[in-house]
Amino acid sequence: MTLSLSDPTWYPIASSDDLPFRHVYQGQLLGRELAVWRADDGNVNVWENRCLHRGVRLSIGINEGGELKCQYHGWRYANRSAGCTYIPAHPADAPARRIQNRTYPVREAYGLIWSAANDEQAFRPFAGAEGHDWFALRPMPVNAAPEDVLAALAGLAPDDQPADLLPGLAVRFGGTWYFVQPVDAGRAVIRGLLREQPADAVATLRHYNETLSKLRDRLERAAARKPAPEPLQPTFEKLSADLATMPDIAIPRGNTITVVVRRKWTSADGVIGFELAARNGHLPTFQPGAHIDLHLPNGMTRQYSITNGPGELMSYIIGVKQESASKGGSKVLVETVREGDLLSISEPRNNFPLRRDAVRTVLIAGGIGITPLLSMARFLDKSALPYELHYFTRAGEQVAFRGDLEALHGKVILHTGLPRAEIGTTIASALGQWSMAQHVYVCGPGPMLETVRDTATAQGWPEESIHFEYFRNDKVIDNSSAFDVELARSAMTLHVPSGKTIMEVMRDAGLTVPSSCEQGACGTCLTTVIEGEVDHQDVYLNRSEKASNTCMMTCVSRAKSARLVLDI
Amino acid sequence: MPSIDPITRDLWQVIAATDEVPVGLVEITTLLDVRLALTRDNDGNPVVWRRTDEEQGDEIDPETVLDRLPVITGYGYIWTSLGTPPKELFPIPEYAEADRKNMSCGSIGLAVSAPRAVENFLDMGHFPYVHTDILGAEPHTEVKEYDVEVSEERDEVLATRCKFIQPRAAKSATEAMEVEYVYRVPHPFCSVLYKSCPEDENRRDVIAIFLQPMTEERCRAHLLQSMIDSTSTITDLRRFQQTIFGQDKPILENQYPKRLPLDPRAETPIRADKSAIAYRRWLSQKGITYGVIPMAS
Amino acid sequence: MTITLYDFELSGNCYKLRLLMSILKLRYNIVPVDFYPDRQHKADWFLRLNPFGQLPVLKDDDLILSDSGAILAYLAKKYDESGQWFPNDPAVTAEVLRWHAVADDITSTASAARLALGFFYDFDIEKAQKGAHRIFRLMDEHLWFGEREGRDWLCSPDHPTTADIACFPYVMLSEEGGISRQDYPALRRWTDRVRRIPGFMVMSGIFPAGRAAEES
Numbered sequence A: 001m002t003l004s005l006s007d008p009t010w011y012p013i014a015s016s017d018d019l020p021f022r023h024v025y026q027g028q029l030l031g032r033e034l035a036v037w038r039a040d041d042g043n044v045n046v047w048e049n050r051c052l053h054r055g056v057r058l059s060i061g062i063n064e065g066g067e068l069k070c071q072y073h074g075w076r077y078a079n080r081s082a083g084c085t086y087i088p089a090h091p092a093d094a095p096a097r098r099i100q101n102r103t104y105p106v107r108e109a110y111g112l113i114w115s116a117a118n119d120e121q122a123f124r125p126f127a128g129a130e131g132h133d134w135f136a137l138r139p140m141p142v143n144a145a146p147e148d149v150l151a152a153l154a155g156l157a158p159d160d161q162p163a164d165l166l167p168g169l170a171v172r173f174g175g176t177w178y179f180v181q182p183v184d185a186g187r188a189v190i191r192g193l194l195r196e197q198p199a200d201a202v203a204t205l206r207h208y209n210e211t212l213s214k215l216r217d218r219l220e221r222a223a224a225r226k227p228a229p230e231p232l233q234p235t236f237e238k239l240s241a242d243l244a245t246m247p248d249i250a251i252p253r254g255n256t257i258t259v260v261v262r263r264k265w266t267s268a269d270g271v272i273g274f275e276l277a278a279r280n281g282h283l284p285t286f287q288p289g290a291h292i293d294l295h296l297p298n299g300m301t302r303q304y305s306i307t308n309g310p311g312e313l314m315s316y317i318i319g320v321k322q323e324s325a326s327k328g329g330s331k332v333l334v335e336t337v338r339e340g341d342l343l344s345i346s347e348p349r350n351n352f353p354l355r356r357d358a359v360r361t362v363l364i365a366g367g368i369g370i371t372p373l374l375s376m377a378r379f380l381d382k383s384a385l386p387y388e389l390h391y392f393t394r395a396g397e398q399v400a401f402r403g404d405l406e407a408l409h410g411k412v413i414l415h416t417g418l419p420r421a422e423i424g425t426t427i428a429s430a431l432g433q434w435s436m437a438q439h440v441y442v443c444g445p446g447p448m449l450e451t452v453r454d455t456a457t458a459q460g461w462p463e464e465s466i467h468f469e470y471f472r473n474d475k476v477i478d479n480s481s482a483f484d485v486e487l488a489r490s491a492m493t494l495h496v497p498s499g500k501t502i503m504e505v506m507r508d509a510g511l512t513v514p515s516s517c518e519q520g521a522c523g524t525c526l527t528t529v530i531e532g533e534v535d536h537q538d539v540y541l542n543r544s545e546k547a548s549n550t551c552m553m554t555c556v557s558r559a560k561s562a563r564l565v566l567d568i
Numbered sequence B: 001m002p003s004i005d006p007i008t009r010d011l012w013q014v015i016a017a018t019d020e021v022p023v024g025l026v027e028i029t030t031l032l033d034v035r036l037a038l039t040r041d042n043d044g045n046p047v048v049w050r051r052t053d054e055e056q057g058d059e060i061d062p063e064t065v066l067d068r069l070p071v072i073t074g075y076g077y078i079w080t081s082l083g084t085p086p087k088e089l090f091p092i093p094e095y096a097e098a099d100r101k102n103m104s105c106g107s108i109g110l111a112v113s114a115p116r117a118v119e120n121f122l123d124m125g126h127f128p129y130v131h132t133d134i135l136g137a138e139p140h141t142e143v144k145e146y147d148v149e150v151s152e153e154r155d156e157v158l159a160t161r162c163k164f165i166q167p168r169a170a171k172s173a174t175e176a177m178e179v180e181y182v183y184r185v186p187h188p189f190c191s192v193l194y195k196s197c198p199e200d201e202n203r204r205d206v207i208a209i210f211l212q213p214m215t216e217e218r219c220r221a222h223l224l225q226s227m228i229d230s231t232s233t234i235t236d237l238r239r240f241q242q243t244i245f246g247q248d249k250p251i252l253e254n255q256y257p258k259r260l261p262l263d264p265r266a267e268t269p270i271r272a273d274k275s276a277i278a279y280r281r282w283l284s285q286k287g288i289t290y291g292v293i294p295m296a297s
Numbered sequence C: 001m002t003i004t005l006y007d008f009e010l011s012g013n014c015y016k017l018r019l020l021m022s023i024l025k026l027r028y029n030i031v032p033v034d035f036y037p038d039r040q041h042k043a044d045w046f047l048r049l050n051p052f053g054q055l056p057v058l059k060d061d062d063l064i065l066s067d068s069g070a071i072l073a074y075l076a077k078k079y080d081e082s083g084q085w086f087p088n089d090p091a092v093t094a095e096v097l098r099w100h101a102v103a104d105d106i107t108s109t110a111s112a113a114r115l116a117l118g119f120f121y122d123f124d125i126e127k128a129q130k131g132a133h134r135i136f137r138l139m140d141e142h143l144w145f146g147e148r149e150g151r152d153w154l155c156s157p158d159h160p161t162t163a164d165i166a167c168f169p170y171v172m173l174s175e176e177g178g179i180s181r182q183d184y185p186a187l188r189r190w191t192d193r194v195r196r197i198p199g200f201m202v203m204s205g206i207f208p209a210g211r212a213a214e215e216s
């Protein structure tokens, strides 16, 4: 029998005990090296043992609980998705491209960790697995061909109890199962299971360990007399073409994802929590500060920040403000959406990236603005980075996500029911004087944003150190310019006079143009620019995206040049 | 045996620090999969030849070696070639300045290809993680925009305006400072850097790495320092450089594949990697195939 | 007291002493010795300190000591008030010394392979690698059963001793000698634990471990 790189069989690759928290295990299956690690939520990750950046083994990296950190340049990869969430060399950027490490299927069962070279086969328990309290033996690595190891194990069976050869390089006799993990052409690990817990665990383990050590020594002596088999030659998969070029700013338009409302609850007075779960598997990677577009049953789109911590991808948790004045948006969510309903969301997008290179991070939240900042605090927490979270609400009952806030290890300060005047002085002392590598992130009602911005500026905080996000475009739109737009794919040129938007002109010409907020905040009308210089007036694109001059929002933005060529 | 591309064959390749080769005794080494022997004659001049049955430490009369490979000395090192080398080595003019402390810092084996080691030498993003508290420290991890060009006239990659915040930039540094670097790659397997000198703000310390490709996946790093430092001893300065290099070694030896992939779709570049991208492209355009995984044509 | 360490940064044996002194918060001076490429440990001035021509050497006032294992014992007995690094109990002393001897075997195998591959010493690489694998197998087994029996360290006390310090460096540096630790998962976990000892410091070639999971 020769081993095949594309063998879809599930093999055990580690014991459950091999994966204590915050450890990275180095494994190998069918010639491919694996970095295996357990996140703090218990989930086991089996990844190709190679960072996508410069090919360094991830098994020398650091398990931070929700993310794995590469030892070479500190890139972080998220639990479950293996998506890259942070690139320290460019701390102000949200990794725009979908950099995702290669993952392998995984299942933890019977005291072992199982994986396969591909996901062609669903995991199926071995025959007779169910209904027993399995006991894992000490794994025994052997430098011999897996098929030889299997044959030798079968030879251990007593004469009156012939060995049962099972599918997947396994053998059984009596209450003992042996699985051979094909590490490589000339290397294997014997992973034994006993059907029941022995009376004296350690004595039993020692007994089997002795037997298997002798078997190993015999096998290795025999292997040494034969020519060593050629190791398997796995290849590394190529990256997608968009990752191969440098940087440019590609904005993930993303697909929509259907999620199910797993839980809906009152998190605080006026704040409803929603847990949106993937229907199968996990949701896409997100970074702290990211939001999703939620497509509501009534056709509207609204943005909500993800509150989750690193590597929490089984569901996104959002907080929705119950506004009496709200016209249709959150109202629909709060009043008509129920647990079990399906909703459609966009992939996460990040206009509010968190730098992790600050010596001090100040997070200031007002009311529902806590949501992105809670996520940020959770990320900083896991990396043991210092931060102060100030959370302003009108009353104690309005403090949302209270339990989650209490679980944080950083400085969390609740300011409830402060009179207007005191809010200003509190913010001023929370900020303090600026010094190098300090950053403040603020999310809350407009006036609060302004207060933080003005106070920070007055106290010496430079513009680059003050971070905030708009879900609403409060800027006054200057629509005085007039110019031509050429629609490359539609082969038409239209004139945009002052006082009209590009979107309106296109609609007048009979085109269907998707939109939602029509104030440059939601991203629905994002369009690719082929030529011409854009006069950006939206709050959706971030600074570098705007500077790239490759895309625009046709609902508010215009042209600085006489002509724009759009990919429509 | 892997074939050696003609560009690589005709280059000067470093093989040893001149002073470390004893007169009249055989040193052995490997270059481009070829076993070499070398010694120095009574005048101290190096003699290099293809090794047959000589062993390390054998006594030898250099006069008896007839079939010799070309030899040149420069920057404290012996260079040879398996083909027809150019007249001269690439220039490092600072080396000749009288008040500099010039020194080799040991030749250290690395289980990785020479181009991977060059690329690591050009890279600033790893400072906080690999050279923690010396050349970088979290949280200061940002690699700011810098310039890269391939100089036509000198046929070398040049990166300028490279800046990084460093806790202890040199042996003589006492406090954190923003350090400015210039990087040159004047030879496919050699790189030279210039960095702000803590002692004299108008001059620059020079550090070079010369890689001897032993096989496609193994090399020997020869380190040169040419420093402006009136207080430290050679031993101190060597120790500093060896500390740094000893930190890079486990990273390099954990890189896969060991040869440098030139296909842009093999690894994920970011803006901070501009110089590496230029270097890979330059190797590709030159037609270097030794120690790299060439782009599939 | 004035402690002076004659030291080479890339030496695992010297690092053992830097490590213990860092854990014990001892202040000391370093005299760098150019072991490579200059071979100063064979220079007359050094041979007067240690006729064996080996690093490390430690001077405590007028006392001159050599051999890393011996110096670990000395430092612990003299300066470790907790008494835990080199315990007085006769049985534990024997255990610790047993592992000090293993540490020397690791030096003559794993470290020899590293010197051959990294510093071009004329040693039998394959023999050195095989020897190291033999030791690592035994250590992995010892540590694996230790985990089952509630013992986290090489010796029986519930805290680390100089045995762990003596064995740690060249286990961690083994890959430089072409010796993979993939087949020794319990040994790899022990290196995480050593790297989490309060006061731990690194040397070139050894990276710190991440934080342990926070107590919740």
Ligand SMILES: N[C@@H](CCC(=O)N[C@@H](CS)C(=O)NCC(=O)O)C(=O)O
Pocket (backbone or CB within 6 Å): C011, C012, C013, C014, C041, C052, C053, C054, C055, C056, C066, C067, C068, C069, C104, C107
């Ligand atoms: N058993 C001694 C061994 C020391 C040793 O091997 N030192 C190395 C440097 S790490 C050395 O100086 N080797 C030179 C030689 O043995 O000639 C100890 O633990 O101190």
Ligand code: FES
Pocket (backbone or CB within 6 Å): A051, A052, A053, A054, A055, A056, A070, A071, A072, A073, A074, A075
């Ligand atoms: S190689 Fe992993 S972060 Fe660069």
Ligand SMILES: [Fe+2]
Pocket (backbone or CB within 6 Å): B120, B121, B126, B130, B131, B244, B247, B248
């Ligand atoms: Fe480096």
